[in-house]
Amino acid sequence: MENQTAPAANENQTGPMLTVQSVYLKDCSYEAPKGPRVEGNWSPQISLDINTTANVIAPEVHEVVITVTVGAKQGETTAFLVEVKQAGLFVMRGLTPEDTRRAIGTICPNVLFPYARETIADAIMRTGFPPVHLAPINFEALYQQQLAQMQQQAPAVTN
Numbered sequence: 001m002e003n004q005t006a007p008a009a010n011e012n013q014t015g016p017m018l019t020v021q022s023v024y025l026k027d028c029s030y031e032a033p034k035g036p037r038v039e040g041n042w043s044p045q046i047s048l049d050i051n052t053t054a055n056v057i058a059p060e061v062h063e064v065v066i067t068v069t070v071g072a073k074q075g076e077t078t079a080f081l082v083e084v085k086q087a088g089l090f091v092m093r094g095l096t097p098e099d100t101r102r103a104i105g106t107i108c109p110n111v112l113f114p115y116a117r118e119t120i121a122d123a124i125m126r127t128g129f130p131p132v133h134l135a136p137i138n139f140e141a142l143y144q145q146q147l148a149q150m151q152q153q154a155p156a157v158t159n
Contacts, residue, residue, distance in 0.1 A: 014094075018103055021089035023115055026065055028123065032080040036128030044072035044079055046132060050142075054104045060093045062100075064108040068116045070124075070132060082123050086116035105143040113137060 038044075049069040057063050065087040072079040090108055092100055117134045125131050 016094040016096075016099060017091065018093075018095065018107060019091045020111055021061065021091055023086070023088040023112065025084070025115070025119060026087040027083070027085040028119060029083045030080065030123050030127065031078075031082075032127050032129070033078055038074050038079055039077075040074065042074070042130060044074050047071040047073075048134065050109075050137065052105065052109050054108075057089065060091055062090050062092055062104065062108075064088055064090055064104055064112065066109050066112045066116055068113070068120060068134075070120055070134070072129070072132070080124065080127065080129060082120050084116045084119045084123075086112045086119065088112050102143065105146065106139045109137075109139045113139070 047070070049067075051067045052064065053067070054062050054064045065085050067083065067085050069081070069083040071081045088108060088111060090103070090111075092103060095103060113136075121131055121133055
C-alpha cells in the first residue's frame with residue numbers, strides 16, 4: 001500500500017492554495033494583582049487590543065500570530081490583564097502578494113481568533129472572575145479600514 005501524505009497529494013494542484021498546517025498557543029500571560037477580590041459591584045471597564053503579525057518560516061509557509069490583550073479595570077484598579085498569542089502555520093501557494101496580505105489580515109486571524117477567545121475566557125474563569133466572552137470580530141472590515149488608513153497616509157505621487 002502506498003503511503004501518500006496530504007501535502008504530496010496537493011503538490012499537483014494548480015492555482016492558489018491556502019491551508020492550515022497547525023494551530024498552537026505561542027504565549028499566554030495573565031495578571032490579577034488582587035486576585036478575584038474586587039471592591040463594589042462587579043462592573044469593569046473592559047479593554048481589548050488585537051494585533052496580527054506574520055513571519056515567513058519556509059517558502060510558502062507563514063507563521064501568523066494574533067495577539068489578543070484583554071484588560072479589566074474596576075474604577076482605577078486593574079482587576080486582570082490577559083494576553084494570548086495564538087499562532088498558526090499556514091501554507092500559502094500560488095497567491096499574489098496582495099492575496100497573501102489579505103489572507104494574513106483576514107483569513108488567518110479568522111481561523112486563530114476562536115482559539116484565542118476560548119483561552120482568554122478559560123483563563124479568566126479559572127482565576128475566579130466572572131466570564132468574559134469576546135464577540136466575534138470582522139477581520140475583513142478591520143483589514144479594509146487599515147487599507148484606507150494606509151492610502152490616506154501615503155504621499156500623493158505626481159508625475
